[in-house]
Amino acid sequence: MLDDKDRRIIVIGDIHGMNASLTTLLNKISYDTRRDILIHLGDLVTKAPVEDSLAVLSFMESNQILGVRGNNDQEVLEWRAWMDWIVSQPGGREWLREVDEHWSDYETALEKADTSSSDSRPSLMKKPDWGSKVPNGWKPLGDHYKVARAMSREHYDYLCSLPLVLYAPAGHMFFVHAGLLAADPNRKPTHPKQPLSHWPYTRKRKHDIHAIRKAQELALLSEIPQNRDPWVVQNIRSVRKNGKVTRSSNKGTPFSDLWNEIMGQCSSFYASNAQLESVSRLTGYQESQLARLPCYPSTVVYGHSAGRGLDVKRWSVGLDTGCSYGRRTFSASPWRKVFLPRCFRGTHARLSSPKPSLESSLTRQEKSP
Numbered sequence: 032m033l034d035d036k037d038r039r040i041i042v043i044g045d046i047h048g049m050n051a052s053l054t055t056l057l058n059k060i061s062y063d064t065r066r067d068i069l070i071h072l073g074d075l076v077t078k079a080p081v082e083d084s085l086a087v088l089s090f091m092e093s094n095q096i097l098g099v100r101g102n103n104d105q106e107v108l109e110w111r112a113w114m115d116w117i118v119s120q121p122g123g124r125e126w127l128r129e130v131d132e133h134w135s136d137y138e139t140a141l142e143k144a145d146t147s148s149s150d151s152r153p154s155l156m157k158k159p160d161w162g163s164k165v166p167n168g169w170k171p172l173g174d175h176y177k178v179a180r181a182m183s184r185e186h187y188d189y190l191c192s193l194p195l196v197l198y199a200p201a202g203h204m205f206f207v208h209a210g211l212l213a214a215d216p217n218r219k220p221t222h223p224k225q226p227l228s229h230w231p232y233t234r235k236r237k238h239d240i241h242a243i244r245k246a247q248e249l250a251l252l253s254e255i256p257q258n259r260d261p262w263v264v265q266n267i268r269s270v271r272k273n274g275k276v277t278r279s280s281n282k283g284t285p286f287s288d289l290w291n292e293i294m295g296q297c298s299s300f301y302a303s304n305a306q307l308e309s310v311s312r313l314t315g316y317q318e319s320q321l322a323r324l325p326c327y328p329s330t331v332v333y334g335h336s337a338g339r340g341l342d343v344k345r346w347s348v349g350l351d352t353g354c355s356y357g358r359r360t361f362s363a364s365p366w367r368k369v370f371l372p373r374c375f376r377g378t379h380a381r382l383s384s385p386k387p388s389l390e391s392s393l394t395r396q397e398k399s400p
Contacts, residue, residue, distance in 0.1 A: 039067045042206065044334040044350030045101065046071065048079025048178075050086040064094055070197065072334035072350060073101025073208035073265070075190075077174040084178045085186065092189035100193040101208040101335065102265040103175065110169075110179035111187050117164065131180070134171045195264050196252060200245045203327070205252075209335040210267040210286040212257050213293035216274040220293055220324060226250035227293060227326040244327045251329070268336050280338040287331070287347040294328035294346040 041062065046053055062069065075091060075098075076084035091098065100108075117123040165171060197206040205211055214220045214227065221228050231246040233239065257263045257276055267276045269283035277283050334351040336342065342349030 037066065041067055041069050042332055042350060043069065043071045045074040045337070046087055047074055047103070048076050048081075048084035048087055050079070050083040050090075053087060053090070069094075069096050070206055071096060071098035072206060072332070073099045073193070074103045074334060074351075075101070076107055076178045077103045081174075081177045081181050085182060088182060088186040088189065092185050095189075097197065098193055099197055099206055099208050100190065100195055100265065104190050104193065105261075105265055106175045107179045107182070108187070108190050110176050111182065113166070113169075114179060120164075130171055195261055196258075198248065198252065200241075200248065203244060203248060203329040205248075205329065205331045207331060207333050208265050209263075210333050211251065211264060211290070211331050212255050212267075212270070212286060213251065213290045215255050215257065216270050216289065220296065224254070226254045227297065227324050230325050240327075244329075247326055248329050266335070268338075280336060285336075285339065285342075287333075287342060287344055287349060290331055291344045291346050293324070296324045297326040297328045298323040299327040 041060065043053070043056075057069075071091065075087050090096070114127060117127050170176070195207065196211070198204075199206070214225050215222075218225060223229065226247060230243060231250060233242050233246055252258050257267075263276050266278045267286050268280050269277050269285050270289060271277055271283040276286075328346050330346050330348070332348045332350065334349070336349050337351045339349055340351075
């Protein structure tokens with residue numbers, strides 16, 4: 032299917048339950064499930080009425096749309112896993128129903144350190160041991176709770192099936208919700224443990240450039256510790272000076288800047304006919320003198336950063352334009368066709384070429400209550 036050159040690939044950023052807007056957008060671009068490949072970048076739910084989030088999930092699940100799991104999707108999964116655990120406890124199903132109706136009263140009593148002061152609350156809600164089963168910091172009856180409570184088992188299974196990263200080796204692309212790092216910021220780019228500091232060993236090293244690139248690209252996922260952390264790939268926006276990842280858009284350096292800085296140093300960007308056999312691991316003085324890295328560049332396509340809008344750089348494309356906040360979108364790209372009609376509260380890019388063959392990365396986060 033993915034090798035069919037006649038099929039379009041359409042990538043959609045954060046939808047956040049905007050079902051009507053998603054439908055309008057897909058109609059606008061004449062989306063056809065038989066000839067198009069649709070990929071979403073996560074955050075399918077919340078920030079919209081529950082029924083709209085469920086409608087988006089139904090569309091994605093029934094059509095088995097490719098995509099990745101966003102941080103909001105993850106929170107919904109965690110709530111649902113917790114609910115399933117509660118229901119498995121004796122009396123849990125009844126208590127959960129009372130949470131739906133009376134949690135706000137119970138929470139008020141908890142704040143006053145008196146869980147028995149209100150006789151109007153049902154008996155189950157008066158038991159402090161039940162209230163203690165809600166993890167610290169979790170707030171029942173919020174958007175994530177409501178979606179988790181209302182969604183079907185099929186919706187849950189679909190969200191669970193979503194990987195954290197989709198890798199397209201033929202197109203040398205990564206699709207991820209928040210972002211990836213091209214190098215561990217705690218080491219120099221030329222450090223031997225950085226995957227782009229040396230050509231990987233392959234049996235066909237001198238003859239199979241595709242195999243070399245694929246091995247190096249897979250190493251980005253497996254050898255950079257931050258890229259193995261589910262929280263990072265679902266939440267990263269910037270990297271602080273001390274090398275720590277942050278969700279902040281205002282503190283630190285945008286991860287996409289760091290990604291493009293490293294990819295811009297790949298030697299093939301300047302000389303595609305570089306002699307692979309002449310490059311090896313570098314140490315000492317050679318390391319300090321290296322201006323280019325022995326690698327081929329790859330592209331990351333991501334969402335999550337609504338504050339930065341449509342963010343198109345040479346080796347990265349950010350597709351969360353904040354349409355869930357009612358913002359307008361715009362189009363710009365010298366190397367890829369991006370079609371963004373005003374603001375239908377769902378952002379997409381049409382990847383004209385190459386047509387990637389998708390592989391799920393090893394990173395898939397399972398939740399146990």
